[in-house]
Structures are given as structure tokens and as C-alpha cells.
Amino acid sequence: MSDMVKLAAAAVAAALCCVVVRKQTPELALALAVTGGAVVLWMVLSSLEYVTAFLSELAQTAGLSPAVLSPVLKVTGISIITHTAVELCKDAKESGLASCLEFAGTVTALVVTVPLIRAVLSTVSGLI
DSSP states (O other), X not given: OHHHHHHHHHHHHHHHHHHHHHTTOXXXXXXXXXXHHHHHHHHHHHHHXXXXXXXHHHHXXXXXXXXXXXXXXXXXXXXXXXXXXXXXXXXXXXXXXHXXXXXXXXXXXXXXXXXXXXXXXXXXXXXX
């Protein structure tokens, strides 16, 4: 709970700075927003390590191979990065670039899942 309060405070402080600066220099406001986002993401990275460790433990308990869990974690990371970058592009009034980035994120996620789909097909083939 206290971590989320810190994250929210950092984001609100960055947003307020952006609002004040945007009237004078929109480019600086965008730079402040990107910096504020980077600070928030940096602060939350330690929590991701905890989640990753838990998922690895869960996979070992369930007997899942890393080939199954790895694509799931990669797709989650790709979606988070894509969503953040798309929102930054939209804030910069570059909706065309944002649309291209969404498409690229989708294709990248599909490429990463190919090994998982192969593993599922192999398992299903073995059962038949």
C-alpha cells in the first residue's frame, strides 16, 4: 500500500509539473512526462522481481517447463512496454505512430508465443 502511495505521489507531481510547463513549452512537458514515467517504472521494478520469482516457483510446483512459462512472461512484458509507448506517442499527438506501435507489439507478442503453441501442439499430438 505504501509503495502505491509513493508511486501515485511521484506520478501526480510529474503531472502537475507537466501542466504548469505545457503552456510555455510543450516539448519540455513531454520530456517531463517521459521522465516521470521512467521514475515510476524504475520504482516498480523491484516488485516485478517478486512476481517473477513467485511464477517460477509456481511453475516448478506444477511441473511446467521454462519453455511454457517464458513466453507468458515475455508477452506480459511486451504488452506493458507497448501500452506505455503507445500512450506516450498519443500524448505527443502522434496517433499514427501509436497505431503502428500497437500493431508491432501485437506481431511481436505472436512471434514470442510460437514456441508455446508448438509445445501445445506437440502435447496434443502425443495424446492422440
